[in-house]
Amino acid sequence: MASINLENVQKAFGKVVAVDQLNLKINEGEFFTFLGPSGCGKTTTLRMIAGFYYPSKGVVRFGEKDMTRVPPEKRNTGMVFQNYALFPHMTVFENVAFGLKVRKVASSEIKKRVKEVLEKVRLEKFSDRQVSQLSGGQQQRVALARALVIEPEILLLDEPLSNLDAKLRDEMRTEILQLQRDYHITTIYVTHDQAEALSMSDRIAVFNFGVCHQVGTPSEIYNEPANDFVASFIGEINFIPMKIEKTDKQTIEVSILDGSKRLHVNHTPFNYREPKANEDVVLSIRPESIKLSPNRFDSVNALEGKLELIQFFGSMIEVLVNVNGLMLKVNMLNSNDLSHLQKGTNVWINLPEESIRIIPKISGEIK
Numbered sequence: 001m002a003s004i005n006l007e008n009v010q011k012a013f014g015k016v017v018a019v020d021q022l023n024l025k026i027n028e029g030e031f032f033t034f035l036g037p038s039g040c041g042k043t044t045t046l047r048m049i050a051g052f053y054y055p056s057k058g059v060v061r062f063g064e065k066d067m068t069r070v071p072p073e074k075r076n077t078g079m080v081f082q083n084y085a086l087f088p089h090m091t092v093f094e095n096v097a098f099g100l101k102v103r104k105v106a107s108s109e110i111k112k113r114v115k116e117v118l119e120k121v122r123l124e125k126f127s128d129r130q131v132s133q134l135s136g137g138q139q140q141r142v143a144l145a146r147a148l149v150i151e152p153e154i155l156l157l158d159e160p161l162s163n164l165d166a167k168l169r170d171e172m173r174t175e176i177l178q179l180q181r182d183y184h185i186t187t188i189y190v191t192h193d194q195a196e197a198l199s200m201s202d203r204i205a206v207f208n209f210g211v212c213h214q215v216g217t218p219s220e221i222y223n224e225p226a227n228d229f230v231a232s233f234i235g236e237i238n239f240i241p242m243k244i245e246k247t248d249k250q251t252i253e254v255s256i257l258d259g260s261k262r263l264h265v266n267h268t269p270f271n272y273r274e275p276k277a278n279e280d281v282v283l284s285i286r287p288e289s290i291k292l293s294p295n296r297f298d299s300v301n302a303l304e305g306k307l308e309l310i311q312f313f314g315s316m317i318e319v320l321v322n323v324n325g326l327m328l329k330v331n332m333l334n335s336n337d338l339s340h341l342q343k344g345t346n347v348w349i350n351l352p353e354e355s356i357r358i359i360p361k362i363s364g365e366i367k
């Protein structure tokens with residue numbers, strides 16, 4: 001087991017900077033996820049940790065040890081690739097044993113270790129089967145067994161479930177977490193699937209365009225997003241463009257850009273600095289945090305709007321409210337008292353102070 005430290009790491013391919021100014025500390029035994037859209041630099045970062053790429057700048061350490069230019073075979077990392085990268089005409093046993101043979105482990109020891117790991121991934125009966133004759137989920141387990149059998153200090157998983165159907169993905173998620181706990185191994189998991197990241201990880205790093213925007217626990221990332229990119233990438237969210245009128249240690253007073261309404265919110269500093277007066281910002285609030293009523297709320301943060309759309313999802317109801325041309329999504333639990341939910345009627349919404357986050361505008365998508 002080892003901790004991993006990336007210090008000011010950059011990787012450029014010619015003029016393309018795939019990863020820039022990356023500083024990360026991944027703790028021993030942690031299940032750590034790189035999350036972000038396609039092309040954001042997740043795989044490149046993973047490959048720098050595996051040693052398949054060397055950084056253009058910066059340092060990679062395992063614990064205190066400088067690994068920046070150590071070749072992959074000397075790193076003691078196990079990697080599982082998106083396409084599994086198994087040898088199709090070899091048996092399950094031969095695939096899993098391969099890394100041990102390369103390391104010149106004695107054949108009796110190889111037999112013992114391969115048997116143990118195949119039991120762990122529930123493939124002991126498939127030892128002599130060719131991998132081309134296995135299902136996707138079984139092949140994925142062979143890939144996991146092959147990575148684990150060398151007893152790596154670090155397990156690197158690059159979108160390992162993306163080729164599986166939804167049900168199998170759910171099952172494999174649980175299996176991977178169980179294996180990670182059993183082996184208590186420092187694990188990095190790459191995905192673009194936010195649900196996967198939120199449900200599996202101890203901590204998550206959110207990437208976009210080669211930059212890491214936030215590192216935090218799933219609840220920190222969901223409840224305290226660092227900026228509008230992170231907020232919009234993780235879960236559903238409403239954004240309202242705002243200007244900061246006043247700010248002090250306790251509260252921030254913001255106004256909707258046309259000046260029609262001022263709101264009060266709890267002061268929470270931006271990730272790296274304090275918000276400033278006159279700054280254009282984004283008010284963000286999750287759909288489940290907005291309260292809705294046919295009557296006016298006794299609150300400064302109440303807004304009047306019109307019900308535009310009501311969608312029933314059994315236990316939950318999703319509503320769109322038009323507030324002066326701005327569409328806000330409200331998610332409510334299904335309750336008996338729904339008589340006021342008529343399309344076209346006027347309603348009031350309340351944005352509770354404690355659920356609002358004022359965040360910097362960085363993505364340029366919100367005008």
Ligand SMILES: Nc1ncnc2c1ncn2[C@@H]1O[C@H](COP(=O)(O)OP(=O)(O)OP(=O)(O)O)[C@@H](O)[C@H]1O
Nearest residue numbers: 013016017018037038039040041042043044045192
């Ligand atoms: N070998 C390479 N040569 C040139 N450019 C590369 C190379 N590898 C990656 N890139 C570029 O670097 C950027 C980051 O790529 P990377 O594969 O790390 O993204 P990713 O987040 O893993 O995406 P995906 O989820 O699609 O795999 C992209 O713009 C990509 O085109």
